[in-house]
Amino acid sequence: xxxxxxxxxxxxxxxxxxxxxxxxxxxxxxxxxxxxxxxxxxxxxxxxxxxxxxxxxxxxxxxxxxxxxxxxxxxxxxxxxxxxxxxxxxxxxxxxxxxxxxxxxxxxxxxxxxxxxxxxxxxxxxxxxxxxxxxxxxxxxxxxxxxxxxxxxxxxxxx
Amino acid sequence: xxxxxxxxxxxxxxxxxxxxxxxxxxxxxxxxxxxxxxxxxxxxxxxxxxxxxxxxxxxxxxxxxxxxxxxxxxxxxxxxxxxxxxxxxxxxxxxxxxxxxxxxxxxxxxxxxxxxxxxxxxxxxxxxxxxxxxxxxxxxxxxxxxxxxxxxxxxxxxx
DNA sequence: TTCGCTGCAAAGCTTTTGCAGTGGT
DNA sequence: ACCACTGCAAAAGCTTTGCAGCGAA
Numbered sequence: 001x002x003x004x005x006x007x008x009x010x011x012x013x014x015x016x017x018x019x020x021x022x023x024x025x026x027x028x029x030x031x032x033x034x035x036x037x038x039x040x041x042x043x044x045x046x047x048x049x050x051x052x053x054x055x056x057x058x059x060x061x062x063x064x065x066x067x068x069x070x071x072x073x074x075x076x077x078x079x080x081x082x083x084x085x086x087x088x089x090x091x092x093x094x095x096x097x098x099x100x101x102x103x104x105x106x107x108x109x110x111x112x113x114x115x116x117x118x119x120x121x122x123x124x125x126x127x128x129x130x131x132x133x134x135x136x137x138x139x140x141x142x143x144x145x146x147x148x149x150x151x152x153x154x155x156x157x158x159x
Numbered sequence: 160x161x162x163x164x165x166x167x168x169x170x171x172x173x174x175x176x177x178x179x180x181x182x183x184x185x186x187x188x189x190x191x192x193x194x195x196x197x198x199x200x201x202x203x204x205x206x207x208x209x210x211x212x213x214x215x216x217x218x219x220x221x222x223x224x225x226x227x228x229x230x231x232x233x234x235x236x237x238x239x240x241x242x243x244x245x246x247x248x249x250x251x252x253x254x255x256x257x258x259x260x261x262x263x264x265x266x267x268x269x270x271x272x273x274x275x276x277x278x279x280x281x282x283x284x285x286x287x288x289x290x291x292x293x294x295x296x297x298x299x300x301x302x303x304x305x306x307x308x309x310x311x312x313x314x315x316x317x318x
Numbered sequence: 319t320t321c322g323c324t325g326c327a328a329a330g331c332t333t334t335t336g337c338a339g340t341g342g343t
Numbered sequence: 344a345c346c347a348c349t350g351c352a353a354a355a356g357c358t359t360t361g362c363a364g365c366g367a368a
Contacts, residue, residue, distance in 0.1 A: 064255070064291075065255045067255075067291060071232065073232045073238070075220075075223060075230065079232065093276065093281060096224045096225075096226070097224070104278075106275060108271055109268065109271060112265065112268060116252070116263060116265060116290070117252065117292060120261055120263075120294075121294065121295040122254070122290070122292040123292050123298050124290060124292040125291050125292045125293065126292075127288070127290040128287070128289050129288045130288075131272060131281070131283060131285075132223075132226060132285045132286060133276060133281040133282050133283040133284045134282040134284065135280065135281055136280040136281070139282050
């Protein structure tokens, strides 16, 4: 659970600038908490159409490097980004059949993590923990092919 | 730590066929333990050039659905696949600066997982756990831009 | 002046899919 | 005849990047 100021500081230690674009992108990302990259691109561009797609992706990479966002690949559609501050950390349990995703917290893991990280002399920035399985319902039914959510559809914002 | 037969059974419960192509793909995947999708495509095609890329990807999706492989996106280059049987499970610790990846085991996590999964009535198939941070060295140096490994280069196998 | 940052557009890479044909794990 | 599966090749989808110009320190 990091605060905005911390993220700013982290970015500074990397020697990067907090440009207007980056501030806008971070503000919008925080508003979402969960989002898909192209979603954020579209959103940012409705506010300032001059912001380029590349800038958003470059900023997301930066934010990931400082541990401000996590990137989740749930296998269906585009990877999902999640901001790590402004909300307690949680992990994910996903049904590989129907795609249901359960978010849960497990404080005991957090403690174990610190231990492991210390063991290797690392400074922890972020983490992702995903469990894949079958939900109660899908354990009983065995469809030939899993249901597949539609692809992400994002129409280009007219600049 | 699943065995090959278990994977076969899991596939059967899905009502899918264990075709020659799938057996070959699984055998080669097991030989690698860690691999990138296109690597596997190339490898399989050197043995049987008639196997299509699509078949390999479709098989990987199937294997993931039954928990036989995990897909790791380490942000640099192509996602990395890992077979979950024939080797004890391990998790990953990665330095976001230099890209170093440490694999480690933590049996206490495995136990906690069972507990969580049971709580939600799920049947666990696989899981991934990644910690991101800065290694000892990178905590001291702050390069403007992180070092980036080269892109994956895979030349097409001449059929 | 330096150099980090950006917009733009194109390229790049990975993965998916439509379709017609095949075969029976 | 059913239908899961496949090869093929193109399409789709997501992300990255080369480059020239801009602007803050």
